[in-house]
Amino acid sequence: MTPSELYLDAAATTPPLPTVIECINAVQRDAWGNPSSLHGTGLVAAERLARSRQAITKQLGAQDDELIFTSGATESVHLALLGVAAGCPPGRLVISAVEHPAVEGAAAQLEQRGWTVVRWPVDGRGQIRLEYLDELLSPPTLLVSLIWGQSEVGTVQPVPLVARACRERGIPCHTDATQLIPQGLMDWSASSLDLLTFSSHKLQGPRGIGVLLHRPGVLAQPLLSGGGQEGGHRAGTEAVALIAGLAVALQHLPRFNAERSLAPPGSTPQIRSLRDRLQSQLAAIPALTVINAAEDQRLPHHLACLIGDRRGLPLSGRRMVQQLSRLGVACSSGSACRSGQAQDSDVLTAMDIAPRWRQSLVRFSLGPWLSSDDLESVPQLLQQAIDACT
Ligand SMILES: Cc1ncc(COP(=O)(O)O)c(C=O)c1O
Missing domain, CATH: 3.40.640.10 (Type I PLP-dependent aspartate aminotransferase-like (Major domain))
Structure with missing residues (x-):
């Protein structure tokens, strides 16, 4: 960091x-x-x-x-x-x-x-x-x-x-x-x-x-x-x-009863609401789809999005991650890259996501070092990165 x-x-x-x-x-x-x-x-x-x-x-x-x-x-x-x-x-x-x-x-x-x-x-x-x-x-x-x-x-x-x-x-x-x-x-x-x-x-x-x-x-x-x-x-x-x-x-992690609740509580009590807030802020961005939004079957700090341009065409997740890095945001793309060649994500393929979107994943995963103020600028920076990649 x-x-x-x-x-x-x-x-x-x-x-x-x-x-x-x-x-x-x-x-x-x-x-x-x-x-x-x-x-x-x-x-x-x-x-x-x-x-x-x-x-x-x-x-x-x-x-x-x-x-x-x-x-x-x-x-x-x-x-x-x-x-x-x-x-x-x-x-x-x-x-x-x-x-x-x-x-x-x-x-x-x-x-x-x-x-x-x-x-x-x-x-x-x-x-x-x-x-x-x-x-x-x-x-x-x-x-x-x-x-x-x-x-x-x-x-x-x-x-x-x-x-x-x-x-x-x-x-x-x-x-x-x-x-x-x-x-x-x-x-x-x-x-x-x-x-x-x-x-x-x-x-x-x-x-x-x-x-x-x-x-x-x-x-x-x-x-x-x-x-x-x-x-x-x-x-x-x-x-x-x-x-x-x-x-x-x-010592800093909470406990949870895995036999009763499907999803763990999160590294801090705030992490889920921080993620949910970021997710709702990103909803304003056209051609952004949050995948796996089922609340009780999802890691509480995790936000995975498929990202397209303003016309709705898929963008490269890897390019988005590089562009976001230039803008000061560190995140990941789901698609693997072997020998310099971008490849469809095996995970998105298994989930039967439409083939043209299988290299368009951007993953945000949050931690206790973040506050909601820290995340305020993310939607605008993401839109900037989308425009730069279009
Ligand atoms: C689900 C999962 N399994 C295994 C690993 C491998 O962990 P490590 O690189 O610490 O060996 C990772 C790391 O990204 C992971 O996310």
Whole structure:
């Protein structure tokens, strides 16, 4: 976040809280030892690590042996899917049609090992179509992975319902909760999930640390072996300072009962009304369509729009994002760009958005550092960017 930039890209990453930075600096200075060492310097680090681990498991309602620290969500997802798959013969993996590339990447590795990957179809809001539940959770399905909060369009999936259905059938169920956890902490002890992934840098914690929650016995093999850290599930000297920073960041998040309400409350009590206000202000812009506007099935800080010019013709989301950046607004486009070539968004394709609009997504995602005054100028700047891109 440059001082002059209005940062509306929380779904990409978030600024670490000042208290997080202070904590990391203090731990780097005072507890820099290797927690596995038997001398005093090591014991200081081990004590700090144990305290942080305890604080984090308490926040999440997990036991110490249910939590693995990783480098981030991408690694957690790979450990979850490849770690479960190592314990059974190749079968069918069910993922949604709107997963993050991290899950698609792990699924592709399983395909190379003989697994079949089936994508759960979604409706026009990106919600999985529940009429497929029985069919998809029948043999030969051996593993399910479902994104809880979709990063591009903000859809919240009925993960607790699917997890319960998986449990009844004895199928391990993983969720990529990277976008959901920053908007509310669910209670792991009350959930039917077997595996849950998230990344610290999406919730104002440090970059380079992630979490995988797992039920004991579900992971058959580590990705990284060697020193036996993290209960043998993830070798490598623990990132004590980053873990301590994550513990501090988690203290600021609200809790929510995921078995009762579909959507989490939001990183702050104001975030939803801030987003709704921005959404109503943007309604005055012609050829702007908010997608996935179903209130209870949507991340509370997330606003995804398809943007066209004054004649109603689709504009390039990537060009819009670049133009908005010139005007001092940081946001994202949903469409991927590989080797310099813009491509249709796979997520918008799965949602059956008309082909000519599949590169026109602009995503605004808000965070606690914003006030409603900060957002006043956004509609005018957006209109300016539209005119510049036309
Ligand atoms: C839903 C989701 N899953 C996984 C990831 C990967 O997270 P990381 O880059 O921290 O590994 C992201 C990051 O954008 C995400 O939004």
